[in-house]
Amino acid sequence: MRIVFMWLLLLSASLCRAELTIEITQGVDNPTAIAVVPFRWQGRALPEDLAAIISQDLRRSGQFSPLANKDMLAFPQDQADVYYRDWRILGSEFLLLGNLELVDERYQLTFELYDVLLQKKVMRQTVDGDKAQLRDLAHFVSDKVYEFITGIRGAFSTQMIYVEALGGNKLYRLMLADVDGAREKVLLESKQPLMSPSWSPDGKSVAYVSFETGRPAIFRQQIATAERQQLTNFKGLNGAPVWSPDGDKLALVLSKDGNPEIYTLDLVSGVFNRVTKHFAIDTEPNWTIDGKGIVFTSDRGGKPQIYQVTLASGRVERLTFEGDYNARARISPDGKSLVMVHRNNGVFHIAAQDMVSGDIRVLTETHLDESPSIAPNGAMLMYATKYQGKGILAAVSLDAGVKFRLPSKLGDVREPSWSPYF
Amino acid sequence: MLSKAIKQGLGLALAMAVLAGCSTTDHNAEADAAAAAERAAAAQAAAAADRAALNAQAEAAAKLDTVFYFEFDSSVINAESRATLLTHAEQLKSSGASVRLEGHADERGTREYNMALGERRANAVRDFLTLQGVSRSMMESISYGEEYPAVVGSGDSSYAQNRRVELK
Numbered sequence: 001m002r003i004v005f006m007w008l009l010l011l012s013a014s015l016c017r018a019e020l021t022i023e024i025t026q027g028v029d030n031p032t033a034i035a036v037v038p039f040r041w042q043g044r045a046l047p048e049d050l051a052a053i054i055s056q057d058l059r060r061s062g063q064f065s066p067l068a069n070k071d072m073l074a075f076p077q078d079q080a081d082v083y084y085r086d087w088r089i090l091g092s093e094f095l096l097l098g099n100l101e102l103v104d105e106r107y108q109l110t111f112e113l114y115d116v117l118l119q120k121k122v123m124r125q126t127v128d129g130d131k132a133q134l135r136d137l138a139h140f141v142s143d144k145v146y147e148f149i150t151g152i153r154g155a156f157s158t159q160m161i162y163v164e165a166l167g168g169n170k171l172y173r174l175m176l177a178d179v180d181g182a183r184e185k186v187l188l189e190s191k192q193p194l195m196s197p198s199w200s201p202d203g204k205s206v207a208y209v210s211f212e213t214g215r216p217a218i219f220r221q222q223i224a225t226a227e228r229q230q231l232t233n234f235k236g237l238n239g240a241p242v243w244s245p246d247g248d249k250l251a252l253v254l255s256k257d258g259n260p261e262i263y264t265l266d267l268v269s270g271v272f273n274r275v276t277k278h279f280a281i282d283t284e285p286n287w288t289i290d291g292k293g294i295v296f297t298s299d300r301g302g303k304p305q306i307y308q309v310t311l312a313s314g315r316v317e318r319l320t321f322e323g324d325y326n327a328r329a330r331i332s333p334d335g336k337s338l339v340m341v342h343r344n345n346g347v348f349h350i351a352a353q354d355m356v357s358g359d360i361r362v363l364t365e366t367h368l369d370e371s372p373s374i375a376p377n378g379a380m381l382m383y384a385t386k387y388q389g390k391g392i393l394a395a396v397s398l399d400a401g402v403k404f405r406l407p408s409k410l411g412d413v414r415e416p417s418w419s420p421y422f
Numbered sequence: 423m424l425s426k427a428i429k430q431g432l433g434l435a436l437a438m439a440v441l442a443g444c445s446t447t448d449h450n451a452e453a454d455a456a457a458a459a460e461r462a463a464a465a466q467a468a469a470a471a472d473r474a475a476l477n478a479q480a481e482a483a484a485k486l487d488t489v490f491y492f493e494f495d496s497s498v499i500n501a502e503s504r505a506t507l508l509t510h511a512e513q514l515k516s517s518g519a520s521v522r523l524e525g526h527a528d529e530r531g532t533r534e535y536n537m538a539l540g541e542r543r544a545n546a547v548r549d550f551l552t553l554q555g556v557s558r559s560m561m562e563s564i565s566y567g568e569e570y571p572a573v574v575g576s577g578d579s580s581y582a583q584n585r586r587v588e589l590k
Contacts, residue, residue, distance in 0.1 A: 169570060193569040195533060215564060216537070237541055237565065240534040253534065260538045281538040297535055303495070304535055328532040341532050348530060368576065370532050386576065415533065 026403040027062040032149055033091050034058060035067040039098035039109070040077045048134040050109065050141070051098060056180065057142035057156045060395075061379070062402025063149075067092055079112070079121060087116045096145060106130060109137045113145055123148055135182060155179065155375040159419040160382060161187065161197045161206055162393060166411035169193070173411075174208060176223065179375075179382070179418070181406045187221065188228075197417045198242045206417070207231070207241035207250055218252055220267075231265060240284050244291050251275070251285035251294050262296050262309070275309055276316070282307075284328040289335040295319065297327040306340060320353060322360045328371065331355075333378040337398060339363075341370050350383050352398060363400040373418040374398070382416040486510065488589040489572075490547060491582060494528070497542040499550055507547065510589065511554030518560070522590040523547050525565040526572070528581035533567055540565030547587045 036055045058064035069075075073086045076097060087095050095114040100107060106128045113123040125144060129137050136157065143154030156179065164173045174188040174197060188194065192211035199206055207220050213230075216238045221228040232238040236255035243250055250265045254272075262275040262285045276282040280300035287294055288308070295308045306320040306329045320326040325343035332339060335355065342351035342362065350364045350372045366385040374381045380402065382395045387405060391412035394405040406413075488510075490503040499507070514521060525544030527536035544563035552558050573580040 168574065193566065195537075195567075195569070211566075211569075236563070237537055239537050253538070255538070255541055260541070281535065281542065283538045284532060284534045297532070299495075304531070325531065327535050343531075368529065389576075 025405060026401070027059075027065070028401045031063055031065040032093055033067065034064050034094040034096065034145070034149075035072060035087060035090065035092040036096045037072065037075050037098075038069060039100050039111075041100040043102055046100075046134065047131070048138065050100065050134060050138040051096075053135060053138035053180075054096065054142045054145070057139060058146065060180065060404055061146060061156075062397060062404075063146070079114075082114060084114075084116055084119045087114075092116055094145075094149065096141070098141070103128070107134060107137065109141070111141050111144075113148060135178065139178070152379055153377045153421075155377045155379065155418075155421070158376060158421060160373070160393075160416050161199060161419070162384075162413055162416040163194050163197060164408065164411045164413045165391070171411075174206070174221075175413070187223065187226065195415065196240050197415060199417050199419050200243045201245060201247045201420050203420050203422045207243065209239050209241070218250070231267075236260075237283075242286055244287050245289065246291060251287060253283045253285065262294060264294075264311075275311065275314075286328075286330050289331060289333070295329045295331065295338065297329070306338065319358075320360075321358070322353075323351075326351075330372055330374055330381075332374055332398060333376060339372045339374060339381055339398070341372070350381070350396065361400065363396045363398070364394070364403075366394060366405075369394075371415045373416050375418050376421045382418050384414040384416060486513075490587045490589075492543050492585045492587070494530070494581070494585065495539065497539070497546040499546055504550070507550055508554060511551050511556050514551065514556045514560065515554075520560040520562070521551075523561060523563045524588045524590060525563060526570060526584055526586050526588070527568045528584040529568045529571065529576065530581065531568075533569075537565050537567035540567045543585075543587045547589075 036051045038051045055066035059066050067090060071090065074081065076082045077099065078097065082095065093116055095116055096111060098109055098111040100109050108126060108128040110126040112121055114120065115122045123144065127137055127140050139156040142156040146154035158179055159176060160179050161174065161176050164175050166173065170191065172190045172194040173186050174194050175184055176187050177184040190210060190212050195209040197206050197208040204224065205220055205222055207218060209216050210219050217230055218232040218238050218241045219228050219230050234254050234256040237253055237260050239253045241250045241252045248267055250267060252263055252265060253260050254263050259279055260281050260283050262282050264273045264275060275294060278298065278300050280298055282296055282298045284297040285294045292312065293308050293310045295306055297304050298307050303324045304327045305318060306326050307316050307318050309316045319338060323342050323344060327341045329338050329340040338353040338355055340351060342349055342360065344362055347367045348369050349362045350369045351360050351362045353360045368386045370384050372381045372383040378398060380395050380397045382393055384391060385394050387407060391414045392405055392407045393413055393416050396403045486509055487506045490499065523544040525540030527539045541563055544565060548561045548563050551561060571584045572586060573583045
């Protein structure tokens with residue numbers, strides 16, 4: 001099996017060192033014990049430690065507790081070296097072995113997953129890639145192991161886009177990175193604010209707000225080529241772009257009529273359609289999973305709350321009733337949860353509301369939390385918060401059992417947007 | 423500044439008088455020269471007074487607040503701001519200058535909602551000035567939401583200084 005990351009090849013020239021580091025703050029109560037044995041490799045020293053990357057991926061999911069290398073009794077290289085009893089004594093439920101070889105200038109990785117209790121090999125697969133794709137090979141293995149054991153598709157190979165502000169808002173950067181914070185790359189730099197990045201569903205483009213013209217305007221940018229296009233230039237607000245599930249439209253906010261209203265923009269015809277008609281603030285649209293409706297924030301009831309509009313009929317329904325500030329909703333991929341910024345006792349947290357029962361549960365314990373963005377597998381969400389006076393990104397599982405933060409070593413980071421599957 | 427200008431004017435007149443005194447022309451000419459010197463001094467003094475008045479006006483305008491503050495999630499202009507904005511309205515009407523109204527929010531809450539809030543605040547100031555007779559075409563509202571805090575830091579006093587509209 002051969003994975004070809006065309007877009008990554010295009011980017012690889014300007015990849016830079018990771019500027020985000022992971023700190024895990026909380027995991028599930030009974031994580032699966034797994035031993036990821038250092039992989040066999042007989043060539044010169046590699047820039048990446050694949051087994052370590054896989055261990056970190058699995059640990060960060062909160063669902064696994066990988067065994068430290070120093071606690072391993074042996075480093076088996078293939079099935080003949082595996083003594084199940086040793087691993088059972090160490091408490092490991094699963095064992096992962098790997099063999100990396102250079103074949104025709106490409107790195108070929110064969111990995112094997114063993115079930116220690118069943119005493120058998122349960123998976124074996126081979127992938128290859130070039131030197132710039134070593135981390136991709138590791139994330140690929142993480143995805144496979146995670147899916148085999150949890151039954152949920154892994155999202156370790158996905159990426160995120162976020163905004164970084166440097167020098168006290170003197171310089172803004174639109175950043176692309178792996179979801180573990182590695183391989184950061186600058187997509188755009190501006191002395192004026194950049195805001196509200198949103199991935200297209202095909203993972204090839206990003207829409208965002210830039211103030212480079214002296215006013216807010218919405219742009220679309222091809223991630224691989226950096227080719228960009230200004231989509232709006234109206235008087236007043238031009239904000240909060242989000243792609244429709246089919247990728248043909250953007251929902252966005254314009255205040256050219258006097259106050260902020262939700263619009264859709266057909267990206268093929270260029271036609272704008274006004275969706276909301278109300279003198280209050282209507283903003284922060286997000287499409288429903290079927291693309292037939294849009295949820296949005298409105299203060300038409302006096303305080304910001306989440307509403308849903310059905311596009312065909314224009315009918316508006318209020319979705320949130322608990323708390324006096326609910327804003328910027330995102331719908332989970334299974335359509336079952338509404339994730340949003342929720343003020344509770346004066347503190348802003350991320351909360352999830354059950355779409356059927358309406359029950360709200362607060363997911364985060366940090367404060368000034370905002371901009372939740374859900375992973376394509378629905379297992380976790382990334383959000384922006386403050387930590388030691390700086391804007392950082394943090395993640396939490398949708399059941400609130402797993403939490404970690406990605407502190408930035410440089411500027412203030414904010415507004416994460418989790419990519420779709422590629 | 424005024425007294426300095428008068429002194430300069432008087433000094434000049436005195437110098438002219440001395441020059442006139444040194445000359446060998448007749449009394450009429452001398453009297454004419456003295457009168458001219460007096461007129462010159464008076465004109466100088468008047469010009470200096472005008473300049474001083476203009477300076478005072480400019481100073482007052484510079485002292486006039488150009489930043490107006492708001493409560494959380496509110497775009498209501500307070501009484502103090504209204505009084506200052508009335509003076510701004512008069513100045514804008516007489517000068518015909520255009521003005522940019524930049525709306526800001528504190529860091530609490532969501533970024534795009536805060537963009538809307540910043541615009542609502544800027545528009546509240548615009549509408550107030552419009553009612554006072556300032557031409558709407560001379561004003562532009564721009565919201566920066568929470569992107570440009572005036573004061574960095576999390577706390578009520580920082581927040582209060584960041585919820586604002588700036589006239590530029």
